[in-house]
Amino acid sequence: MLHNPNKHFADLIKQYSMLDILSDPDVILAKAGIGIPNLRNLMNDSQVETVWNTRLAGVTGAGFTIEPGDANPKARRAVNFVKEMVRNYDFPTIISAMMDAVAFGFCPVEIIWGTTAKMWRAVDFVPKPPEWFFFSQRKNLMFRSSVSASRVPENKFILIQNRPSYQNPYGVKLFSKVYWPVTFRRNGVRWWTMFIEKFGAPFIYGKFQKGASTEDRDDLLSALEDILANSVAVGPDDSYVEIKGDSIRSQSGQVHEAFYNAQNAEIAKAILGQTLTSDIGEHGSRAAAEVHYQVKADITKSDQRLVAGAFNKLFALVTQFNFGAEVPAPRFEFEQMEELHKERAERDKILYDMGARFNADYLSAHYQVDPAHIKVQLPSPTSPGGFQQFSRRENNETIFDFTGRLERQGQDTIDAIIDDFRKDISKARSFDDASNRILNRHKRQF
Known part of the structure; x- marks a missing residue:
């Protein structure tokens, strides 16, 4: 007999909650039979780490401000409260971890709540690994455990999603786009290494005379091996050794290198949206570079919107709990690059x-x-006084030119003043009238 049907029903729901999992529709993960932990291991690849750090720098290295939601006193109190609350936040670390949403599709950020003087504060804002969570058939965020699953508490997590849809709340995983290029390149390097070991050394061909004994053949073969290993060998006068190169081998090596570079370019294109940032190469032009850098700027703005949106949701909750839903929440804004x-x-x-x-x-x-x-052109050496150092002849010529210009300019000014004096004197009817005319015309100079 069931004494508490509601509790029994709740236990059944908890027991079978794992059956309510909404499968991740990522095709690449499904076909490869991998998950987010496998994608996270891609950071061990040097090319992935390089281009991903370049993308991270556009967000973690950008300045930001926290602006009031309105000009009224309550909004200003709210922004001052939020600024004080986040004063000890490790923003570069938090923002870098938030970018898991771009790499792996989504990122739940946990709010560590605390109270001080009857005010709710987000003591910390901690991004959690997305592989700890999944979505239910009803698109609810669920916490995954070893034996069961549970829905995350309300107002405990801020969910960041990269290009989610109704069918795919898991978002678009950027790192799934580079899984196969990294895999192909790693295998390509393995085959390239085998190729170098097999065909990297020159082919040495030895001839022996007809009727040579097996012992003579073995001696010649041993001598050829010594040439490869030690670059020295000895043999009889009638021995013949020829070192042959093979153009086909050289071309095959170029194929391996081209394949390697092509996969690197695919990785850079997937993460940065272009390739010139990580590998300009011998091709390209200024116009192409400007277009690619504009693409990078657009991607950076998109990443910044994801991060700013998460902080704005946090600020909205803090403002609502402490100042009321009617008070406009502060805004987290990245500074514009321009x-x-x-x-x-x-x-x-x-x-x-x-x-x-x-x-x-x-x-x-x-x-x-x-x-x-960029071409940095350093100025010519200067003296402590800031004047350029010239030879004595150049210095004299410069001084003569300078004083000559001053004399000509001064003479022109003096001639103009004298002409003014003459005009005033010619119009004057008396000595006092002439003096007054001159003083009035040149009162600023006298």
Whole structure:
């Protein structure tokens, strides 16, 4: 007899909750029979790590502000409260972990709640591994455990999703796009290594005379092996050794290299949207580079919107709990690159005038300019006073030219003043009238 039907029903739901799993529709994962942990292992690949860090830098390295939702006093109180709340947040680490949503489709971010002076605070904001979670048939976020599953508590997690849809709440996984290129390239390197071991050394051909004994043949073969191993060998006068190269082998090696580079390009294109950032190569043009950098800027803005959206949801909850739903929540905003460029350029101009000089790496990192298009031209050496050092002859010629121009300009000014004096005197009816005319015309000079 069931004493508590509701409890029994709840136990059954918990027991069979794992049957309510909505399968991840990612085709690549399904065909390869892998999951998010396998995709995470792709970070061990040097090319993936390089281009992924480049994409991360566009978000983690960007400046941001927290702006009030409105100009009224309550909104300003809310923004001051939020700024104080997040003062100890490790934003680079949090934002970098949030980007799991781009790499693996989604990322639940846990809110660690606490109270101080009867005010609810998000003490910390911690992104969790997406492989710990799944979605139910009703599209609810579920926490996965070893024996069962449970729906995550309300207002405990902020869910970040990369291009989700009704059919696919798991989002689009960027790293699933690079799984096969990485796999193919790794296997290609293995076959390339075998090719080098087999055909990298030159082919050495030895001839022996007809009727040579087996012992003579073995001696010749041993001598050929010594040539390969030690580059030295000895033999009788009638021995013949020929070192042959093979153009076909050289072409085969180029095929392996082309295959390797093609997979690297696919990885860069999938993660960065273009290839010039990670590998400019011997081809390309300035126009192509500018287009590719614009693509990178657009992708960076898309990543920033995902991150800013998560913080804005957090700020909305904090504002609602402490100040009421009617108070506009603060906004997390990334600084626009154009504004940063203008402010930084004005500052750098001041530093340049003070004597600071910047290299191509600095200009590329802070102004998003392709290093291939930067040419840093250092100024000629200057004296401590700031004047250029000339030879004595050049110095004299420069001084003569300068004083000559001053004399000519000064003479023209004096002639103009004298003409004014003459005009005033010619119009005057008395000495006092002439003095007054001159003083009125040139009162600023007297």
